[in-house]
Amino acid sequence: MKILNLLVIIILLFNFNVSKAQDKNLNSKITKNLRCLICQGQSVYDSDTEFANSLKLVVENKIAEGMTENEIYELLKTKYGEWILYDPVLNQKTYILWALPLLLFLIGGAIIFKNLKIKKN
């Protein structure tokens, strides 16, 4: 019985740690994608300004409240605008930005493919 109790405690502790670790990972993932508005060029994760430290805490609280990553982004977007996110949102203004790498990749691939075919011939 004692061993069983101990086992239950160990399993519980282990699970608790895992969930905490996941929260922490999510927290750093989100704060790495947030731009520090005071020291621009740094992410909130890297920055140590008053603003960034408070924002880290807010993200932590929101995760604890059960908000998802996207919900947190949406919330911060309403408060600070899209500028706070490093990943630009896909919309009319940014579709070239998102499509260009793919287009270049396809064009480059086509050129290589064509050259290879010519060489074979």
Next chain:
Amino acid sequence: MDFLVFLKKNMKNKILIPFTAISFLFIFFILYEGLNRSNVYTPETVTNKKIPKFKVKVFDSEKEITSKEIFENDIHYLLNIWASWCIPCRDEHPYLMELKRNKKLEIVGLNYKDKIKNAKNFLDELNNPYTLILSDVDGTVAIEWGAYGVPETFLIYNGKIIKKIIGPMNEKLFKEIEKAIK
């Protein structure tokens, strides 16, 4: 045979040269455009956003108060984020004292990441313009307001932020607030 090779090379140049030129022009245009664009965060100062919902501690007490209770009356409110360690807050303090005289306005202070003793000394020295002071020890309430530093001031009416001042208040902004309240 030589002629064919020559033709092939020429054809290549025909495509390559305009293609390179267009690419350069494209890159030049994008970089040139980028030069004229400011990359510095400039928050909007005219907003019509609803005030955030939050619960906050009243300064120097254990009492908690909700945002609904704070801004419940049918008057203008000014939420001023301040701290004793913030030098520009000293500059704008006389304007807040002046605005305190206006009966159509209530000034609420949000004490940002401050020590109670220092904040009290600050108010003893420069007088207290606030009808209510809230305490934001970890800065999370300021984030709820979309603020990013001290001082910052929000003019509120009917549950909406009608004006936002980033940085210290000056003569011009002071007059704008007086005009908005009238």
